[in-house]
Structure formats: C-alpha cells, structure tokens
Amino acid sequence: MTAELEQLRTTHPPAPPAQPRAGVLRRLRKDWWIYLFLLPTVLGYGAYTVYPLLASWWFALLDWPGFADQGTFVGLENFERLLADDLFWNSFRNSLVFLVCAVPLRVGLALFLAILLNRKKTPFKGFLRTLYFLPVVTTGAIIGVSFTLLLDAGGPISLALVQSGLLDSPVNFVADTGTSLFAGAAVWVWKWLGITMIYWLAALQTIPEEVHEAAMLDGAGPGREFLHVTLPLLVPFLVIITLIDTVGALNVFDLMYTLTAGGPAFSSEVIEIFIFRTAFGASVPQLGYASAAAVLFGLITMGLAVAQAVGVGWARRSIGGMK
Amino acid sequence: MRTNIPLERTPAGMPSLDRRRFLGVSGAGLMTAVLASCTGGGQSSEESGGSSGAEGTIRWWDQFRPLTEMLEQDLFTPYTEAHPGITIERRQLAAADLGQALQVARRSNQLPDVHTLVGLDSAPAALVSEDWFQPISEFADFDSSPVADQIFDGLHRFDGEIYSVPLFSARQHQTIPWYNTELLTQAGVDPEDEPTTWDDLRAVARQVTDNTEASGIFLPAQNPNYLTAIVTQLAMAAGAPGAIDWSTGEYVYDSQPFIDAVEFLLSLQRDGLVHPASAAMIPRDALARWAAGEGAIFPWGPWFIGDLITESPEVVERGLGCWSIPRPGAERHSVRSGPAGGVFWVSTDSGQPAVAADLLLQMTGEDFQAALASAMDQPPALLETVETADVHPAYRDCVSRFAEDVRIAPAPEIGHPEAWRVVAEMRAVQPDLGIIVQSALSGEDIDVAAQLRTFREAASAERDRALATVQQEGIEVGLDAWVFSNWEPESDYMIEDYEGR
Incomplete structure (x- = not known):
C-alpha cells in the first residue's frame, strides 16, 4: 500500500501551488508590450461599443431633455410610456415588415444571380459582377435622394409602369402611405444585392466541381442538382448570409431618412428614425425616451431571435425524429 | 547588411534589446507621440485664442x-x-x-x-x-x-x-404665393390681376396646368412643419385666431377655418393642380423645381429670392413676383405672428x-440691417431699411404686403415669467397638424375634422400635464398665462398691452 502510494506520488507529482495573482502580474510585467498593443483595441471597443451600450441602459432610466446637462432618474417610466406609444409600435412593426420582406428577397435574388454568374457559359461575368456591385459602394444617402426622383409620380419608373399598362395612373411610390415602406425595402435590396451576391459566389466556389459532375453522371438535371446537391451544401452559408443581411436590415437609417424621412404620416418610419426623431428631431429632444426605445427594441429583437433559434432547433429535432 | 546584425551585439554596458523588446519600445514611443499630438480637439476659443x-x-x-x-x-x-x-x-x-x-x-x-x-x-x-x-x-x-x-x-x-x-x-409669414412671371404669361394670366381668394388662386393654377407643360402649384408635403405653417396661416386668413385663441387660451385646431384650409389644399390636389411629385418634396426640392420651370406658384417665405440668388441668380432675372396670402372670401383677416x-x-x-x-x-445698427435687407432673407428687424436697401422689387413688394397682412400676437413667455417652464416641459403630440395634412395629401382616406379634434384634445391634455408637472415643482403658473383678454385680432399686441390684460 505504502509502495503503491509512493509510486502514485512519484508518477503523479502534485501540481504546483496556484499563484494566479502573482502569475498575472509577472506576465504583465514580462509581456507588457503585448498588452500595450492590445490597449488601443480594448479602449476603442470599450469606448465605442461597451460604454454606449451600458450608457443607453442608464439613459433609458432618465427623463432627459436634450438641452439639459443631465437627466432625472425616473425608473421604468420611459418604458411604460413606450409600451403605450402607438408610434413606437408603428415603427417597430415597420422594421419587422422591412426585415421580413427585404431579407428573403435580397438573399434569394442574390443567390439566383450568383448561380447565373457562377456558370461557365455566362458571358460578361466580370462586367456583370462589377455592375451589380456598383450600388454597394455608392453612399446610401445619395441613393435615397436619387430614388426619390426616380420613384415619384412624375419619375421614369411610374411613367413606364403607366405606359406599359401595369398602372392606371402615376403613383408616388415614396409618398404614398401604402407603398413607401416597400419602396424603401426594394431600394435597399437593390443597393445591397451585390455584396450578398459576392458572398454566395464565394460559397458556391467551395463546392467541388466533381460533385456537380457526379450528379450529372447520375442523370440529375440542373433543377434536381441544385435542390439535392448544391442547396444542401449551401445551408451553412445561408444561415450566415441571412444573419449578416438581417443585421443590415436593421441599419437602414441613411437610406430611409433620405428616401422618405419616415413618411408620409410615419408609414415608413423604422425604429432608427423613431429614435432619431425622438432624440434630435423634436422641439424638446427626449434623450432618455429615445434610449429606452433603443433598449426595448434591442430586447424584443433579441427575444425574437432566441425564439427563432429555439423554433429552428425544435423543427430540426422533429424532422430528425421523423426520420 | 546592417539590418542583419543581431541586436544583441551591443556595446558593453548597454542593455540588450531583442526584437520583441524593440517592437514594444517602438510601440510605446509611437503611442506617446500620438497621444501628445491629440490635444487640439476640444479646446475653447479662450484657450486657443489667448486670454x-x-x-x-x-x-x-x-x-x-x-x-x-x-x-x-x-x-x-x-x-x-x-x-x-x-x-x-x-x-x-x-x-x-x-x-x-x-x-x-x-x-x-x-x-x-x-x-x-x-x-x-x-x-x-x-x-x-x-x-x-x-x-x-x-x-x-x-x-x-x-x-x-x-x-x-x-x-x-x-x-x-x-x-x-x-x-x-416678426412681421412675416411663409405662405406668400411666389409666381413665375414667364409661365403665367404663357398661360395667359396677367400677374397684375392678383388672385385674392382661394378660388381665384385655384383658377390661376388651373389656367397654368391647362395651358402650359408646367403644374399650377407646388405643395411640398414631405416636411410636416411646412404643412403646419401653411395650414395655420391659411386658417388665420380664413378667420382663425391662430393655433390658440388668445382671448380664451384654448387651442382651436379643429375650428372651421382650419378644416377649410385643409380642404382647400386637398381640393387643389384633387383637381390635379399640384405638381405630381410634391408629396415627396421638401420645400428646398420644390424651390429647385420651381426654378426649373416645372410649376408656376410656390407658397413659401420671404427668403425665397435670397435663396434663389444663392443657387440660381438667372432665375430671378427671368421674372418673378408675389401676391398676398389668399383668403376664402372677400373678408380680410390678418395673419398673426409672435414677437x-x-x-x-x-x-x-x-x-x-x-x-x-x-x-x-x-x-x-441701421447699416447692417440695410445690408441684411439686401440679402433678401427674412426681413430685418428695422423694416424701414428695406425701403432704401438694394433689393429686388418683388422682395420690397413682399415686405410691404407684410405690413398690411401681419399683426403681432401675444406670447405667454413675455406675459408670464414662468410660462416657459410649461413650454419646455411639453412633449410633441402626434399625429400633429402637419402629419394629419400629410396623411390626407398622400391619399389616405381620413376624416380630417375628426383627426383635428383628436389633435386639439391631445394638445390641450399635454399642456395640462405639463402645467401640472411644473406646478408640482412649486412654480406658480396656470392656464391664465395663455389668456390675453385685451387681445384684438386685427391689432398688434404691444408691450404695454401685457400690463393691461
């Protein structure tokens, strides 16, 4: 027994006593320059990401007119007001409608274009890629102003639709309560289509050519090959690309503000414009209330994302169980 | 190559410097230099300019x-x-x-x-x-x-x-019908034959629409504040006291003149006299399109010519003029503007x-005020300088019309030393007048009178809330701060009138 213990002791030497504090300090002293190089990133991230995030939570608890140096603590009063504010829910609904309409359209259309441009037989591929990518590098505000002219009742799009018989009379797409939000979504899809197409092209090029050839040898046509070979291999990319585009769809301030300014009559006011209008546009700016709107929107969006993840997981498990 | 010499080979007595250490020291030095150079962003003029x-x-x-x-x-x-x-x-x-x-x-x-x-x-x-x-x-x-x-x-x-x-x-408003002389002449309208009523203005706009390629009138509706001002001033020309009836202190957004003013604008649109892209325009867009000859009439403020001269002086030479704010009938009512x-x-x-x-x-001073007049923006405080200043005749005409059309209204902030606290406490009520008009102009089927009534009630409730909040802080102010019982709608409310109310 003693011998066994002795053997254990010699084969498994006890771990050295833990000295985390001294270790960290020693490491700091020894490799101080590593932390020095990290410092700008840490400071930048802290100042421009962490601090605004935490500050907005605090501001949300204040009654803070923009011209005052500081606000008065009012607890959850801003959130109570928000829950009863029809215009907050209107902008929330508009943001979700924008998301639901624009993201699938952008992802799907970009995939379609990427498949076309990935084919060997497609002519002028380089030119077409550049063409589709051009709006991406154009400023959102410029696009907003330009499309205001293109989409008004006297603009070429409305006139072309009237002349082709698709419309009875000219429509002011950006100034009609029924179309302004969708006009904004369409312009957003047009602007960002190129970058999503590039993502898809990169994804398509990860699929080995042999896989396509094998499917063709097995007698699969282009449709079946896409459905049963290409698409399943693209699913991981689909998740990432959809996530990126979803985040993008929640950052449409510049485009929507220049295109419609949230109007007419708040019909295209997305949550960012609501926050901006409350914080800066009102005659008496309300910074606390605007912060509460941002926080509440973030929380609800997070809740929806979690619910969606749970739902997708449940659906996958159900499908797996059925198999 | 000198760079290949190991850094460890240093003269005796000098500390050794490996590559990592060298990078560390360089980084620290660089950061110090950057920080030292970042001291000029937020200094006040006092610091930068000396004491x-x-x-x-x-x-x-x-x-x-x-x-x-x-x-x-x-x-x-x-x-x-x-x-x-x-x-x-x-x-x-x-x-x-x-x-x-x-x-x-x-x-x-x-x-x-x-x-x-x-x-x-x-x-x-x-x-x-x-x-x-x-x-x-x-x-x-x-x-x-x-x-x-x-x-x-x-x-x-x-x-x-x-x-x-x-x-x-203070003697100004922003519902001056500015016209393009050339287009009116093309349409067979004599600019000297002034349309004084809403129907007269409608007839002129129709004549332009029918006889030229241009639209009759611009009504830029993307900016609700513009619509608020236009409707309020048209309502005053129709007999409303303003947004507030100063003799009672009550909001009157749902009074008949306001409803009539909104209906007038809607009728212009229904008749196809408004530029088709107006709904998507802010006033500055409309100005650019007016300058391009796309429409004949554009109701805007006295800064119209000053803005045009800055952007496109040749348009001013082409010919323009203005009329007085139109009214619904023969009876003349003033437009009221606060001090x-x-x-x-x-x-x-x-x-x-x-x-x-x-x-x-x-x-x-008079010299600067005259120069201010010559810039043809808002009229100067010393209105008389416009008479002798180097200004466009249409600007002089516009300012002289203000003398006839505009009366000075009272201001609660002047009459009561604590009224500003209530104003500062008041939050925006939505949908407000501009948004209601914007909805109606965008084609939404709304009951304008009912919407205006709801807005009037909400505005009154918000003022009551703000009053209660301020009163809870121990401030002595009441609704009477908005009441000026000696106010005469067709007279200027002078400083001595505040004492006698």
Whole structure:
C-alpha cells in the first residue's frame, strides 16, 4: 500500500501551488508590450461599443431633455410610456415588415444571380459582377435622394409602369402611405444585392466541381442538382448570409431618412428614425425616451431571435425524429 | 547588411534589446507621440485664442445660407480688419442638422462662441436656465440700440440681463404665393390681376396646368412643419385666431377655418393642380423645381429670392413676383405672428463674450440691417431699411404686403415669467397638424375634422400635464398665462398691452 502510494506520488507529482495573482502580474510585467498593443483595441471597443451600450441602459432610466446637462432618474417610466406609444409600435412593426420582406428577397435574388454568374457559359461575368456591385459602394444617402426622383409620380419608373399598362395612373411610390415602406425595402435590396451576391459566389466556389459532375453522371438535371446537391451544401452559408443581411436590415437609417424621412404620416418610419426623431428631431429632444426605445427594441429583437433559434432547433429535432 | 546584425551585439554596458523588446519600445514611443499630438480637439476659443479679450478666434454657427456673402462682406471682414487680433470662423449648417450638432457640441464642450438656436428654439429660457449662454448686456449697450423696443423679458432678457437680440422682423409669414412671371404669361394670366381668394388662386393654377407643360402649384408635403405653417396661416386668413385663441387660451385646431384650409389644399390636389411629385418634396426640392420651370406658384417665405440668388441668380432675372396670402372670401383677416425671438446667442464657454456682444450690437445698427435687407432673407428687424436697401422689387413688394397682412400676437413667455417652464416641459403630440395634412395629401382616406379634434384634445391634455408637472415643482403658473383678454385680432399686441390684460 505504502509502495503503491509512493509510486502514485512519484508518477503523479502534485501540481504546483496556484499563484494566479502573482502569475498575472509577472506576465504583465514580462509581456507588457503585448498588452500595450492590445490597449488601443480594448479602449476603442470599450469606448465605442461597451460604454454606449451600458450608457443607453442608464439613459433609458432618465427623463432627459436634450438641452439639459443631465437627466432625472425616473425608473421604468420611459418604458411604460413606450409600451403605450402607438408610434413606437408603428415603427417597430415597420422594421419587422422591412426585415421580413427585404431579407428573403435580397438573399434569394442574390443567390439566383450568383448561380447565373457562377456558370461557365455566362458571358460578361466580370462586367456583370462589377455592375451589380456598383450600388454597394455608392453612399446610401445619395441613393435615397436619387430614388426619390426616380420613384415619384412624375419619375421614369411610374411613367413606364403607366405606359406599359401595369398602372392606371402615376403613383408616388415614396409618398404614398401604402407603398413607401416597400419602396424603401426594394431600394435597399437593390443597393445591397451585390455584396450578398459576392458572398454566395464565394460559397458556391467551395463546392467541388466533381460533385456537380457526379450528379450529372447520375442523370440529375440542373433543377434536381441544385435542390439535392448544391442547396444542401449551401445551408451553412445561408444561415450566415441571412444573419449578416438581417443585421443590415436593421441599419437602414441613411437610406430611409433620405428616401422618405419616415413618411408620409410615419408609414415608413423604422425604429432608427423613431429614435432619431425622438432624440434630435423634436422641439424638446427626449434623450432618455429615445434610449429606452433603443433598449426595448434591442430586447424584443433579441427575444425574437432566441425564439427563432429555439423554433429552428425544435423543427430540426422533429424532422430528425421523423426520420 | 546592417539590418542583419543581431541586436544583441551591443556595446558593453548597454542593455540588450531583442526584437520583441524593440517592437514594444517602438510601440510605446509611437503611442506617446500620438497621444501628445491629440490635444487640439476640444479646446475653447479662450484657450486657443489667448486670454486677451481683443484677440482670439470666434467660432460662429448658423443656418443662413443666403447671408453667407453678406455676413462676410458687411460684418466679419470689416470687423477683423478693425480688430487685427480677432479671427472669425463661420460654419453654415443645414437647419435640420444644427439642433443635433448643438446638442452634441454642448456635451463635448465644443459649442461655438456664437450660434443660432434652430431646432432647439421652443423655449430659449430653458436653455438659459440650463446655463447654455452668458449675458451680453454688460459688454454692449443694447438698450440704446435701434432694436431696443423689440427686446422683451422672457424672450431676450432674463433676470434683467440681455442674452440675445432680435435681428429679423416678426412681421412675416411663409405662405406668400411666389409666381413665375414667364409661365403665367404663357398661360395667359396677367400677374397684375392678383388672385385674392382661394378660388381665384385655384383658377390661376388651373389656367397654368391647362395651358402650359408646367403644374399650377407646388405643395411640398414631405416636411410636416411646412404643412403646419401653411395650414395655420391659411386658417388665420380664413378667420382663425391662430393655433390658440388668445382671448380664451384654448387651442382651436379643429375650428372651421382650419378644416377649410385643409380642404382647400386637398381640393387643389384633387383637381390635379399640384405638381405630381410634391408629396415627396421638401420645400428646398420644390424651390429647385420651381426654378426649373416645372410649376408656376410656390407658397413659401420671404427668403425665397435670397435663396434663389444663392443657387440660381438667372432665375430671378427671368421674372418673378408675389401676391398676398389668399383668403376664402372677400373678408380680410390678418395673419398673426409672435414677437421675434433672439437669433444669435453667446455660449457660456466662450472666452470672447465682449467681441461677440460687439458683433451682435453692430448687427442691430441701421447699416447692417440695410445690408441684411439686401440679402433678401427674412426681413430685418428695422423694416424701414428695406425701403432704401438694394433689393429686388418683388422682395420690397413682399415686405410691404407684410405690413398690411401681419399683426403681432401675444406670447405667454413675455406675459408670464414662468410660462416657459410649461413650454419646455411639453412633449410633441402626434399625429400633429402637419402629419394629419400629410396623411390626407398622400391619399389616405381620413376624416380630417375628426383627426383635428383628436389633435386639439391631445394638445390641450399635454399642456395640462405639463402645467401640472411644473406646478408640482412649486412654480406658480396656470392656464391664465395663455389668456390675453385685451387681445384684438386685427391689432398688434404691444408691450404695454401685457400690463393691461
């Protein structure tokens, strides 16, 4: 027994006593320059990401007119007001409608274009890629102003639709309560289509050519090959690309503000414009209330994302169980 | 190659320096240099200009694009030539951006020395109480200035000290029908034959639409504030006292003149007389399209010609003119406008209050006021200077019409020393007048009268809430601050009238 213990002791030497504090300090002293190089990133991230995030939570608890140096603590009063504010829910609904309409359209259309441009037989591929990518590098505000002219009742799009018989009379797409939000979504899809197409092209090029050839040898046509070979291999990319585009769809301030300014009559006011209008546009700016709107929107969006993840997981498990 | 020599080979006695250490030291040095160079972002003019009151830089922010050349030629250049130690850095911002820029600048201690208040002008007294500004009366004799009789407690003077001065006349409105002479002539309309009623104006617009390629009238509806102003002023021309009936203190947004004014605008649209893209335009877009000859009539403010001269002077030469604000029938009603507020304010952080006050005092003088008139922006506080100033005849005509059409309304902030607290406490009520009109013009099927009634009730409730909040803080102010029982709708409400109400 003693011998066994002795053997254990010699084969498994006890771990050295833990000295985390001294270790960290020693490491700091020894490799101080590593932390020095990290410092700008840490400071930048802290100042421009962490601090605004935490500050907005605090501001949300204040009654803070923009011209005052500081606000008065009012607890959850801003959130109570928000829950009863029809215009907050209107902008929330508009943001979700924008998301639901624009993201699938952008992802799907970009995939379609990427498949076309990935084919060997497609002519002028380089030119077409550049063409589709051009709006991406154009400023959102410029696009907003330009499309205001293109989409008004006297603009070429409305006139072309009237002349082709698709419309009875000219429509002011950006100034009609029924179309302004969708006009904004369409312009957003047009602007960002190129970058999503590039993502898809990169994804398509990860699929080995042999896989396509094998499917063709097995007698699969282009449709079946896409459905049963290409698409399943693209699913991981689909998740990432959809996530990126979803985040993008929640950052449409510049485009929507220049295109419609949230109007007419708040019909295209997305949550960012609501926050901006409350914080800066009102005659008496309300910074606390605007912060509460941002926080509440973030929380609800997070809740929806979690619910969606749970739902997708449940659906996958159900499908797996059925198999 | 020298770079291949190991760094460890150092002379005896020198510390060894490996590659990592070298990079570390270099990084530290670089950061020190960067930090040392980052000290110039937020200093006030006092720090950058030295401590002497006669030297330094005055930073100046405003939104007056038409005044750019005039300010430089008639104020800044002569002033800096007379005071060689002073430099003036003016920045012109879009009106929509200025309020936001000021809020951000305030929080980062980078407010300019002198600035306007557009976007934050609902209650200057609230900003004074929050210590945004410093008084200027101790640096210049404003009480002897030509505009002394237009300086009021609660608007420019607080606790006995002057913080700002009026530079523009209160006698103005922004529903002046400006017309394109060439287009009217093409349409067979004689501009001298003035359309005085709403139906007359409609007939002129129809004649233009029928006989030319252009539209009859512009009604830029993307900006609800523009619509609010236009409808309120048309309603006053139709007999409304304004947004508030000063004899009772009640809001009257749902009174018949307001409903009629909205219906008039809707009827112009229904008749196809409004430029088809108007709904997606802000006033500045409409101005550009008016200049391009796409429409004949555009109701806007007195700064119309000043703006045009800045952008496209040839359009002014082409021919333009203005009429008086039209009214529904033969009976004439005035448009009411509150006393003119202060325009430029001196930041509390400014190290040059004496210079700023001196500049503002010069702006109240007859020479500058005449130069201001010649820029053809808002009419100057000394309206009589327009008569002799070098201005376009249409601008002189516009200002002379104001003398007939506009009366000065009372202001609660002047009549009651605590009324500003209520104004500052009031939150925007939505949908407001502009949004309701915007909805109707965009084709939404709404009951305008019912919507206006809801808005009037909500506005009254919000004022009651704000009043209650202020009263809970122990401030003595009531609804009577909005009541001016001696107010005569067709007379100017003068400073002596506040005593007798």
